[in-house]
Amino acid sequence: MNIANKLTFLRVTLVFVFMALIWWIPGNMELNLWLALAVFIFASFTDFLDGYLARKLNLITNLGKFMDPLADKCLVTVAMLALVDVGDQWLNFKWPAWILAIILLREFAVSGMRLIAVTKNVVVSANIWGKAKTVVQMVMIIVCLCPIQSYFMGTLGLFLTYLALVLTIVSGVIYIWENKEVFKD
Structure with missing residues (x-):
């Protein structure tokens, strides 16, 4: 297994660390949120790093093509679930569950399309819209997950949430x- 794939599997492992900090480890929730935020930022960096190394060192594998987007979706989905779950208690605003529902529906639709494409030997590569969606979602999660209570952070988080929602819809429509x-049959 090459270094890029190892970073991808590290990201999957970090999803469980993130979950433990949010839901399973009792104690100071504010401290857990800071730690979860650090884990999320590090895991997001591994997403950039594994892609960079795979391209730079020509380490692109079928395993990586499968696992990298799956790891991203796991990380982002779990983080958004955390925002819905703890947002009203610990963060700057209650994160709306309906936004998560729309984002998940888009992910299922695009993933389903990719599965159909594979059966026809067609590769559906990530495009600039999908990459922008992922970056904005990750930045939005970082801002929304930050336990600094302020009007600015709440407003920025809300703006990024709706920007991520728009990019999610637009990128999904473009992919399809x-x-x-x-x-077509």
Whole structure:
């Protein structure tokens, strides 16, 4: 297993560390949130790093193509679930569950399309819209997860949440539109 794939598997492991800090380790929730935030930032950095190393060192593998987006989706989904769960108690605003529902529906739709594409030997590569969506989602999670209570952080978090929602919808529509041939029999 190459270094890029090891970083991807580290990110998957960090999802469970993040979950433990939010839901399973009792004690000072504010401290747990800071630690969870640090874990999320580090895990997000591994996403950048594994992609960079895979391209730079020509370490692109089928395992990496499968696991990297899966690891990203696990990390982002668990973090958004945490925002919905603890947002009203510990963060700057209650994070709306309906936004998570829309984001998950998009992820399922695009993943389903990719599965259909694989059966037709078509590779659906990430595009700039999907990458922008992922970056904005990760930045939004960092801002929203930060336990600094302030009007500025709450407003910034809310703005980034709706920006992430718009990019999620737009990127999903673009993926499906650009790959509509996959649905033809």
